[in-house]
Amino acid sequence: MKITERLKKPGKLFSFEFYPPKTEGDGRKLCETIKDLKVLGPDFVSITNSSTGVSPYNTVALSGVIKEKLGLEVMAHLTCIGHTKAEIADISGRLKAMKIENVLALRGDLHNIEGFAPKRDYKYASELAEELAATGAFSIGVAGYPEKHPEAPDFETDIRNLKAKIDSGAGFVITQLFFENRFYFEFVNKALKAGVTVPVLPGLMPLTSYNQLRNFTKMFNIALPRAVTANIEKYAGDKASLLKFSVNYATAQAADLIKNGAPGIHFYTLNRSKATKEILKNLRYRYA
Ligand code: FAD
Numbered sequence: 186m187k188i189t190e191r192l193k194k195p196g197k198l199f200s201f202e203f204y205p206p207k208t209e210g211d212g213r214k215l216c217e218t219i220k221d222l223k224v225l226g227p228d229f230v231s232i233t234n235s236s237t238g239v240s241p242y243n244t245v246a247l248s249g250v251i252k253e254k255l256g257l258e259v260m261a262h263l264t265c266i267g268h269t270k271a272e273i274a275d276i277s278g279r280l281k282a283m284k285i286e287n288v289l290a291l292r293g294d295l296h297n298i299e300g301f302a303p304k305r306d307y308k309y310a311s312e313l314a315e316e317l318a319a320t321g322a323f324s325i326g327v328a329g330y331p332e333k334h335p336e337a338p339d340f341e342t343d344i345r346n347l348k349a350k351i352d353s354g355a356g357f358v359i360t361q362l363f364f365e366n367r368f369y370f371e372f373v374n375k376a377l378k379a380g381v382t383v384p385v386l387p388g389l390m391p392l393t394s395y396n397q398l399r400n401f402t403k404m405f406n407i408a409l410p411r412a413v414t415a416n417i418e419k420y421a422g423d424k425a426s427l428l429k430f431s432v433n434y435a436t437a438q439a440a441d442l443i444k445n446g447a448p449g450i451h452f453y454t455l456n457r458s459k460a461t462k463e464i465l466k467n468l469r470y471r472y473a
Contacts, residue, residue, distance in 0.1 A: 186258055187286045187324035189356035191228055192384045198449030199225070199465060200260075200386070203456050204233040205243035214456060219255060221458040225465050228449070229258035231289060231359075234267055245276055249283040259285050260326065264293030265313050266303035273306075273316060281322045289326045290314040290355065311346070311353040318354025327351070329358040329376070329385060331368035335406040344379045357383050359451050362390040362401070364409050364434075366441050387442050390453035391431040391460040395421040432460050436467040443468070 191198060201222050206212040219230070230251060234244040248261040261280060263273065280288065290313040295303065307313045314325050327350040330343060337343035347358065358381070363369060369387050376385065392398055398417045402409055413434060420427035439450050450468075452461045 189324040198228045200229045200451045202231045218458040231260040234262040260287035262289045264291045265307035266293035270306040311349045315353035325355045327355040329360045331372035358385040360388045384448040386451045388451045391435040432463040
């Protein structure tokens, strides 16, 4: 089912994000994770795309396997910098043949990786969204940034650029992760005022290691409340307590988002099931 259609139906939407495995061992772990999470009945799962262009077809291949073999609804991520126009035309055909109806149109992360030259056929995600929309085959999502995209000069400009993505044919937004819900609510209000009336799915990620705390906040330019940093530091050497804290924190965050009108939750799983499973169980128990 197209995600835009699902979003018109009653009931909160829950989705899980995975990345294509790099090794055989990672592949086996991912299979376990997906099987583990499948029983929770996600509305869709999404498969990220390595923007380094090293393996542009891994996303497509994994999406096809999950759809066909596991019967899960899938959203494939596609990036401007990972693909040429010819590749996008080819990939669109493959996705259609595999009956995959959902794509997330992204620019891609600009890493400084030696030997990697970003593709230049599309500059911004809006251009990719427009091209994918023209096929008429997909429900298209785009990324949104409750704390502003790091490269944008100011919030207003960033929201105007978000509106351009919607005008290019996107039907929903999935947000960057955040740890303070006020950023999401302010973002949704600002976007609405700028004419972005499509659903905005909040993206949540429970932190399960001290390294994640360091890496993600640096990479994504997101604010961390003192309560989060203090507890992650406190439990840095105690995995069980850290997981418990993160699950409780994310459960409270998700419950507040849902109670106050978010259409559902998109979980960044990092290919692990434990935290997401616990949070979803807590939520369903609370809202059943
Ligand atoms: P854009 O919407 O193109 O915006 C990029 C920047 O350009 C912004 O600052 C924007 O304000 C500005 N801009 C946009 N249009 C214009 C314009 N016309 N003129 C001037 N400025 C403009 N990355 C990956 O590599 N692979 C993934 O699978 C992946 N999945 C993601 C999933 C989600 C839910 C999210 C939130 C992000 C994901 N990313 C992924 C990261 C994303 O690619 C990066 O954040 C990237 O830096 C921006 O992508 P975008 O699609 O938001 O770009």
